[in-house]
Amino acid sequence: MPQLTRSLLRNGILLLLTFCLPLQVYAEISEEERQSTYQQLETFANVLSILQENYVDEIDARNVMEGAISGMLLSLDPHSSYLKPEDFKELQEETEGSFSGIGIEVTIEDGLLTVVSPIEETPADRAGLKAKDIIVKINGELTQSMNPMEAIKKLRGPAGSEIILAIHRAGWEELRDFSLTRDTIPLHSVKESFLEPGLAYIRITNFQSQTTKDVQDALQKLQQQHPINGLILDLRNNPGGLLDQAVSVTDIFLDGGLVVYTKGRVREQNMTFQAHGNGGKNLFPLVVLVNEGSASASEIVTGAIQDHKRGIIVGTKTFGKGSVQTILSLPEGAGLRMTTARYYTPSGRSIQATGITPDVDVPFTSSEGKAKKYTPPVVIKEADLKNHILNTEPVQEPDQTPAPKSKKEEQLPILPKDQENSDGAATTPQSSDQSNPLLENDNQLRSALNILKGLKIYATAEYKKKPVQEPLLIKE
Numbered sequence: 001m002p003q004l005t006r007s008l009l010r011n012g013i014l015l016l017l018t019f020c021l022p023l024q025v026y027a028e029i030s031e032e033e034r035q036s037t038y039q040q041l042e043t044f045a046n047v048l049s050i051l052q053e054n055y056v057d058e059i060d061a062r063n064v065m066e067g068a069i070s071g072m073l074l075s076l077d078p079h080s081s082y083l084k085p086e087d088f089k090e091l092q093e094e095t096e097g098s099f100s101g102i103g104i105e106v107t108i109e110d111g112l113l114t115v116v117s118p119i120e121e122t123p124a125d126r127a128g129l130k131a132k133d134i135i136v137k138i139n140g141e142l143t144q145s146m147n148p149m150e151a152i153k154k155l156r157g158p159a160g161s162e163i164i165l166a167i168h169r170a171g172w173e174e175l176r177d178f179s180l181t182r183d184t185i186p187l188h189s190v191k192e193s194f195l196e197p198g199l200a201y202i203r204i205t206n207f208q209s210q211t212t213k214d215v216q217d218a219l220q221k222l223q224q225q226h227p228i229n230g231l232i233l234d235l236r237n238n239p240g241g242l243l244d245q246a247v248s249v250t251d252i253f254l255d256g257g258l259v260v261y262t263k264g265r266v267r268e269q270n271m272t273f274q275a276h277g278n279g280g281k282n283l284f285p286l287v288v289l290v291n292e293g294s295a296s297a298s299e300i301v302t303g304a305i306q307d308h309k310r311g312i313i314v315g316t317k318t319f320g321k322g323s324v325q326t327i328l329s330l331p332e333g334a335g336l337r338m339t340t341a342r343y344y345t346p347s348g349r350s351i352q353a354t355g356i357t358p359d360v361d362v363p364f365t366s367s368e369g370k371a372k373k374y375t376p377p378v379v380i381k382e383a384d385l386k387n388h389i390l391n392t393e394p395v396q397e398p399d400q401t402p403a404p405k406s407k408k409e410e411q412l413p414i415l416p417k418d419q420e421n422s423d424g425a426a427t428t429p430q431s432s433d434q435s436n437p438l439l440e441n442d443n444q445l446r447s448a449l450n451i452l453k454g455l456k457i458y459a460t461a462e463y464k465k466k467p468v469q470e471p472l473l474i475k476e
Contacts, residue, residue: 044068070147077339077389078107079325085333087149090156101156102163103185104129105239106148109384113143113151117237117293120205123180129167131293136175137166159184189241192218195436195449198229199456204249207241207297212248219252219282230285230452232445233301236315240296243273243324250304251275252282253311257346259304262324264341269324275304285455286311287448290358295319295382302356303345312455313358314448320382322352323389339389352391353383362447 029037051059066084073080083091090099103122104115115133118124135143138154146154157163161182166175189211191203200222204211222228233253240246250259254275261272288305290298290313299318305311324341344350382388439446 073336073338074147075387077323077387079321079323080338081147081149083149083335083337087152088329088333088335090152091327091335099156099187100159100182100184102127102180102182104155106135106151106155108148111144113146113148116239119185122185123183127178127180129165129178130169132170134168135165136168137164139164140166157182188214190214190218192222193438194222194226195232195439195445197226199449199452200228200231201234201438201445202231203234204238204298206238207245207249209242209245211241211245212252215249215252228284230287230456232287232289232448232452233305233311234289234445235294235298235302236289236291236444237293238295238298239293239319240298240321242297243300246297246300247273247275250301252278253286253305254278254308255280255283257308260300260343260345262341262343264324266340269326269341285452287452287455288313289444289448290315290318290356291364291444292316292319292355294356296321299351299356300343300345303349303351306356306359307346307349312360312451313356314360314362314451315358315444316361316363317357318351318355320351320353320355322350322354322382322391342389350391350393352393353388354391355382360447360451362444365443 048061048064051064052061066082069082073082102124103119104124105117105119106113107116108114113135115124115129115131115135117131118129135151137143138151141154143151155163159182163180163182165178165180167178168175187206187208189204189206189208191205193201195201200219202215202218204215219228247259256277257275259273259275261270263270286305288302288311290302294302294315295318299321302313302318306313322342322344323339324343325337326340328336328338330336342350342352345356439449
């Protein structure tokens with residue numbers, strides 16, 4: 001399998017599902033297409049020559065060529081780009097697990113540098129920057145002509161250094177300045193806790209090189225505290241990351257079967273990824289939380305869980321990034337990131353520009369004071385991006401019919417004895433909404449917890465109807 005490469009751009013354009021392919025892989029080009037290309041290249045060379053001889057100022061041919069390459073790639077789709085040597089080096093350095101900046105993800109929308117979302121617990125998050133904010137100036141310099149990588153350079157800097165952003169937000173009559181202090185942004189992607197005894201919560205913020213190990217460590221840590229009888233996997237605002245990590249995280253919760261497959265123009269880009277049998281481990285009831293910010297790798301996990309009927313998907317429709325980018329090394333240290341394939345869920349769905357529809361739709365509402373409807377900031381989806389790849393596949397909704405039960409699947413999880421009363425009946429822990437800060441202002445998480453309780457109660461009731469010799473777990 002080709003070497004998998006990290007493509008995690010913090011403070012940059014949306015994170016991409018990425019892997020590497022050798023340069024020599026290419027599709028056949030007809031002689032007619034080749035001749036047409038030569039003619040266009042001749043036109044380009046003529047224009048460059050005219051500029052060099054007649055432009056009002058002397059031009060730097062290297063800069064002009066790099067600009068032309070960048071423009072060519074941006075005209076294809078929003079995820080293909082040319083990486084200058086310094087940009088490519090920064091991309092590779094992020095595999096170390098941190099960078100210095102303010103902690104926001106940005107994209108170019110209608111020619112404007114626009115915030116996709118602030119990263120949790122970073123200077124941008126603490127300063128109150130929000131999705132859809134337009135960054136008009138960085139330290140007094142207009143951003144209108146900047147490409148994403150140029151903006152990234154200006155947003156990053158040594159920890160402790162100051163940066164001033166001029167921000168426009170819908171409803172504001174004037175620009176407002178935000179003064180931020182750059183900091184080291186750690187890329188810890190996994191957080192875990194118990195919402196109630198036995199009901200666990202794991203949040204994955206992005207898919208990095210260590211994410212699978214971190215999830216496994218989190219499960220082990222939780223199991224040492226209390227047997228896990230159900231899990232909420234929170235993938236909200238997770239913009240993606242590495243393909244291999246999405247597959248291996250999914251593998252933790254599946255007992256075999258297809259996770260995802262890719263289809264490209266070149267045969268070598270067609271790959272399938274399978275889950276391995278796990279001997280019945282980690283097959284407790286599962287709820288997956290998603291929203292409009294769940295993209296790419298997080299959609300792979302969600303799609304596989306949904307198609308295998310392994311868990312219940314709760315929240316709102318996901319971002320809809322169903323394409324794969326390949327990173328290629330170029331001479332002199334530069335890099336090329338280009339879209340090379342589409343990915344498909346196990347049932348054959350392409351979610352490109354459509355997203356994944358949850359099983360239970362739960363829009364986010366605020367719980368400040370009286371329960372009142374909260375309108376979240378307008379979020380950017382794949383379908384909103386200029387030149388996004390169209391989805392030509394027929395729309396396929398997940399099959400809602402129950403999955404056939406095997407012998408193992410009919411045998412449900414055994415609750416620990418401390419959760420049974422004196423009559424042997426299972427007891428449901430009292431809700432901790434009022435004491436758990438995670439639940440207080442998060443109606444989506446509360447809904448997910450209630451659904452998980454229902455799954456656990458159902459599993460317990462089914463188990464008591466049909467006792468088994470050995471403790472085996474259900475595949476939901």
